[in-house]
Structure formats: structure tokens, C-alpha cells
Amino acid sequence: MFRDHGAAWRAANAGHISLDQLKVMSAIERCRTAALGGHVTRCEDCAHEHIAYNSCRNRHCPKCQAGAARAWLAAREAELLPVRYFHLVFTLPKQVADIARTNKREIYNLLMRISADTVIKIAADPKHLGAQVGITSVLHTWGSAMTHHPHVHMIV
Template sequence: MSTFISLLRQHQQAFEQQYDNKLNHDMRSAIHAMLSCQTQQQQQVKWRCTECEHSEQHPISCGHRHCPQCQHQTTSDWLMRQQQKLLPTHYFMVTLTIPYQLRALARYQSKAFYKILFGVAQSTLKDFAKRQNKGEMGFTMVLHTHNRKRDLHPHLHVIIPAGRYDNVKQVWHKGDKHYLFNEFALAKVWRARLLDAINHHDTLVLPQQLPRKWIVDCRHIGYGEHALQYLSRYLYRGVLPDRDILKVTSNSVTFRYRDGQTNQWKIRVLPPLQFIWLILQHALPKGFQRVRDYGFLRGNAKTVRLRIQQLLMTVTKWIAPIQEPIRGKAKRRCPCCQHDMQYAGIIRLS
């Protein structure tokens, strides 16, 4: 069992009493799902072997995206899909941040706030690309809700291939590997548009004092593969992996994190209830998409994307990634004869 789920089960009553006024519906749903994940209270899935008649029953996983015991297949599937979209060109990563004064909106009105965050970010980037007047840009946008210490710190990572595609002339315009956008100008527009969008929302209210300068980072990251692997670690495997929880006592939880400045491991110690809140505050609204593709990287632009890859294959020695099928049926190997077992249905426990 996951260390975090074990902690949650042990301290559930005390935690819900202490944080009752802070818990929203999505957090409570996450708690319920994780506590029932792979337990005897869940329905059971039955497997049988057609060769030796061996059969097994296993508790069903909850499938919740914040559960540390689930979603490992989802992570590998997402990474494979993104790798199939890679182009033989330089990539940039743009990081759009918000000041800490807006984090209360992310915590208590997350669905409305994050929707605005994505909308403003994608329109701002598209408008900056139009100024270069060289065709359509493609990019993948990922929402991260925490910093390395796991405090609430919403920000957007955007992976962008350096180049544009002219769909009319069917020409690829190579980008500059040393420059994408002016990050200071991007930060000013990002700030102005986001504040304006929040001001025009029916329920979101801006705090009185906000910094005049916001931080936007725009940097060259090589050929994209490394950035995709980095982002995939934090998408579907929970906020903190078990391997980083070093020690659990009745009074404290010790976990490690890697410092962003020194790249060295550091230690953080919290009381159990505070640690549980630290993790659960990152629960996202049901159905909310934290990863989105735009331009020629969007899902329904496969034909355009393949055309771009073919164009680039003619000028480089690059070989397009194999379009492997994603996510087949679940499989299980028989422990007796090593043949594939057959799914035999769901057993509903009374």
C-alpha cells in the first residue's frame, strides 16, 4: 500500500475534523477514492487461464488521477503519444507563473481560475507567434500546481518547437534556436490579460495589491525529449512518490525534494495532518484537463503533423517516430504456465 494512503487511513478522522472548512468536493472525492483503492471493499476483477484453468481475483484500482497507486499506464501512454509528435528541431520551454497573491483563487475557485489561466495563456502565445507572420505554431501546455517543496504554486509549462508551418504554401519555416519570444514583453502581456480576464469574471475577485512585475521564463531546452520526460513525472502519479517519503512517525513525516537552485536533495519535516493537507490541496476539479495541445500538435491535426515530419525528413537524416498503438487491452501472465490469462469479468462484492 502507498505510504500516503496508509497515512491518510490512519489520520483520516483527525484530518477531516481539523481541515473540514478547507476541504472542497474534489478533495473529498480524492480521499474516498484513495481509501478504497485496491481494497477488499472494492469490486474484484477475475482472470482465468485457458491453458491450465488457473484463476485469480484482484481488487480493482480506484483509477483516480491523484492516487499514487494508479495511472502508471496513463503516464507511459501520454509520453508515447508526445514522443510520436516530436520534430527534428530545437525546442523551447516557456514557464508562465502567477504571484502568490492569486493562489487563494487557485485553492478555492480552482475550476474557474484554471480555465482562465489556460485561455489567456494560449491566446497570448498565439498572438506573439502571429507577429512573426510565418505560419502556425504548435505547443503543448501543462499545468503544474506545486513547487519542489510541494507548496501550492500554480504555473504553466509550455513546450514549443522552434518553427512555424504555412498550411497554405505547405512550407516549414525554421525557427531560431537562440530566440523564441521576448520574455519581458510576454510577461507584461500575460499579466495584463490575466488580470483583465479575472476582473470580467462573475465570481473571481482580485486581491487589492499585486506586484507590477511578473516572471515568465523562456529558454532553449534542446530537442524536447528530456522536457517531455520531466513533465510526465508529475502528471498522473500523484504529487509525491513513495520513494521520496523517508520517514513516518506518529508526530512527523519526513520527505525529500530536490532544490531547484543547487540541484541538491533537501529535507522537509511536517506534522502528519499538515503533510496530508499539503498533498490534497493539489486535487483538481473532476474532468479538468491539465495537459492540452494546440496548433499543429492538437489531436485532430495528425495529417498536418505527419506532413511536417515528412518535410523535415527530406532535409535531415532524421527518421520519423514509429506510430505505435496506444493502450491495448489489459494483460496478465499466468503464474503457473506463463500463458496470457483471459479477463473473466467483474465480481461485485456484497
């Protein structure tokens, strides 16, 4: 998708894309192409050659990180207890998300801490669940449209 439509998307969204997003897109577009170099293997019997291009190794690349993502997911699934789980999403309002652009560490730390504290407090309340809960949180700073959209996915 990036190779076919990335340039048009970047042009249509100029001024709204961060340098980090541009770097990720560039890495993914170049992944496993001649742009990153590669190596040739040759069969000693028939002299058939195979070119293997280098990968970008970017943590956002679906080709490079698919195995790592599967391993991470399997490790998290192995930790699951035989109880019901809930998926919650906490999203920053646009005004605060705009502040996060220049104060990432502070705002993202607050988002993670406040979302966890909120769930722990509500779950402990006997009017709701009256229990101590376990939480796994993952911070996402981009939305599916590749725009700045800080939010936390939480499994409770």
C-alpha cells in the same frame, strides 16, 4: 504513502484541503483493496485461488492511470518535430489563485489563454526568436505538496 500517512497529513492540513483532493486521496487509498470489492479466480487443476481487488479508476491514481499516462506521452512524443523544445511554467500569484477557487473555469481559461498568447507574442518578435511556435500546455491545479497551486506546464 496515502495509506500510511494520509490521515496524519489530512489532520495537519485540515481546512486547506479541497473536497476534490479528499476524494482523490480516498480513492487512491482504497484502490485495489477489499474496500472496492474484487473477484476470485481459481485454478481448475490445483484449486489455488487468487484474489484480484478492483481499482479506483481515478484519473489521478498512479496505479490506474500509469498505462494511460505512458500512452499519452508516447502519442505526444510521436508528434515531436526535430527541433529544440523548451519547458515553461506559468504560475498564478496567490491572490489570483485564491479567486480561482470559486471561479475555476474563468480563471483557468484565462491562465491558459494568456500564457499561450504571451509566448506566441514574444516568440514572434524579431528581437527574440522571430518565429511562429507550437505549444502544448497542461493545466495543473495542485502542487506536489497536494495544495492548491494553479500553474501551466508548457512545451514550446
